[in-house]
Amino acid sequence: GENVEQHPSTLSVQEGDSAVIKCTYSDSASNYFPWYKQELGKGPQLIIDIRSNVGEKKDQRIAVTLNKTAKHFSLHITETQPEDSAVYFCAALVAEYGNKLVFGAGTILRVKS
Amino acid sequence: DGGITQSPKYLFRKEGQNVTLSCEQNLNHDAMYWYRQDPGQGLRLIYYSQIVNDFQKGDIAEGYSVSREKKESFPLTVTSAQKNPTAFYLCASSVTPGLTGSEQFFGPGTRLTVL
Numbered sequence: 480g481e482n483v484e485q486h487p488s489t490l491s492v493q494e495g496d497s498a499v500i501k502c503t504y505s506d507s508a509s510n511y512f513p514w515y516k517q518e519l520g521k522g523p524q525l526i527i528d529i530r531s532n533v534g535e536k537k538d539q540r541i542a543v544t545l546n547k548t549a550k551h552f553s554l555h556i557t558e559t560q561p562e563d564s565a566v567y568f569c570a571a572l573v574a575e576y577g578n579k580l581v582f583g584a585g586t587i588l589r590v591k592s
Numbered sequence: 593d594g595g596i597t598q599s600p601k602y603l604f605r606k607e608g609q610n611v612t613l614s615c616e617q618n619l620n621h622d623a624m625y626w627y628r629q630d631p632g633q634g635l636r637l638i639y640y641s642q643i644v645n646d647f648q649k650g651d652i653a654e655g656y657s658v659s660r661e662k663k664e665s666f667p668l669t670v671t672s673a674q675k676n677p678t679a680f681y682l683c684a685s686s687v688t689p690g691l692t693g694s695e696q697f698f699g700p701g702t703r704l705t706v707l
Binding site: 483485488511513515520521522523524525528568570578579580582583584585 | 596623632633634635636637640642650682684686694695696697698699700701703
């Protein structure tokens, strides 16, 4: 089955700097890669996703890149703000197996002002 | 407002008792999911249902049971057979994904503590 590894587990950046979180996956059939943001005591919320037919996607300060050959994908947050502080999860999905997401272990992002 | 609701937000249970967590959605989604979240770990799939009256085990189904009698509702029962039930439980839903995957929308979660 699919296995997703996420690094780093914690990340501290200065406000205004960029943050990068990386994930690797094992199943080459995976074709959907969402990123979720979870604030303390709340459910995760989708912030950006990418499908396997696209190499990069951007939404304002957030971007995701996908390298299918190397089987890794990354989240990039530019001009970080204190409200970006949260736990971020990557996930991968093999659609043929049903809409079952396999999640990474999460990254705690702290943006220091 | 459309969305997913979970109740209660906090739940305390004595050892040996079964407890049922509620999950309701008004998004008209076909698929629903239950995840367990432990500190320092990602979300792990307990059960999922892609259509009414049908559900499948996820990666950690032992000690849990579900039902899907209505499209809007997917309750999770944590039984006394679950050895370590203290965790944060998250319910999610999505449209029928087809072959390309689709966004899962999460509820606010229920924190279960076994005393």
